[in-house]
Amino acid sequence: MREEFRLSMQKVFFNSSIGAWFDYNLQTKAHNTEFYPSVAVPLFAGCYQPLNLAKSQRIYEYMKKVGVFKYPGGVPTSLILNSGQQWDFPNGWSPLNHMVIEGLRKSDSAQMQDQAFQIAKKWIHGNYKVYLETGHMWEKYDVIGKSPKPGAGGEYDVQSGFGWTNGVILDLLVSYNTRIQAPNSFANSRISSASTIFFILLSAFRLF
Numbered sequence: 001m002r003e004e005f006r007l008s009m010q011k012v013f014f015n016s017s018i019g020a021w022f023d024y025n026l027q028t029k030a031h032n033t034e035f036y037p038s039v040a041v042p043l044f045a046g047c048y049q050p051l052n053l054a055k056s057q058r059i060y061e062y063m064k065k066v067g068v069f070k071y072p073g074g075v076p077t078s079l080i081l082n083s084g085q086q087w088d089f090p091n092g093w094s095p096l097n098h099m100v101i102e103g104l105r106k107s108d109s110a111q112m113q114d115q116a117f118q119i120a121k122k123w124i125h126g127n128y129k130v131y132l133e134t135g136h137m138w139e140k141y142d143v144i145g146k147s148p149k150p151g152a153g154g155e156y157d158v159q160s161g162f163g164w165t166n167g168v169i170l171d172l173l174v175s176y177n178t179r180i181q182a183p184n185s186f187a188n189s190r191i192s193s194a195s196t197i198f199f200i201l202l203s204a205f206r207l208f
Contacts, residue, residue, distance in 0.1 A: 009047045019058030021047075035066050035079045037096040043103030060104065060112050073126045073143030074119060075100050086154030092143035093151075094168040097123050105175065117179065120172045124180055127169055136160035137169075 126148035140151030
């Protein structure tokens with residue numbers, strides 16, 4: 001059953017000329033080849049032959065080519081500009097960044113594993129800085145500015161909280177707790193007495 005599922009994913013969603021998985025449009029009978037972080041989800045879910053290292057490498061090279069690793073705050077949700085929608089550039093969402101990170105981290109490639117760490121570091125540091133400035137975690141973040149900030153766009157105001165953001169940060173800190181350190185620019189930062197259990201847990205993993 002697992003192998004049958006892998007073959008089905010390959011047949012329908014994999015674009016062999018680009019080397020990545022894309023949504024398939026049943027009306028046009030073609031792939032939508034705009035970048036979305038979902039191209040890395042098969043790496044996260046293991047929907048390809050584990051020994052096919054060339055396939056995972058092609059995903060990495062594709063993402064590198066379209067430039068999604070260059071942003072200071074993480075991986076954007078798309079590269080569609082000026083749409084005003086929350087699921088487009090310049091927003092980055094925790095679950096999508098997490099799937100990209102985990103997909104790369106689980107690779108046997110040292111280069112891809114290092115890229116996973118670099119994205120994780122950006123995401124953790126950005127979330128931490130925004131928390132210090134606003135007192136909140138947020139559902140999405142603007143990933144393009146030198147100074148991270150909550151995301152925007154869509155049909156409602158950006159929401160604070162936030163369950164999946166907290167969960168992703170905690171998981172990344174478990175994965176990288178021996179490597180992550182607060183940057184020098186945060187050295188004198190203080191957390192208020194109203195800090196949440198979330199940041200108590202973060203402190204246990206030596207983020208600050």
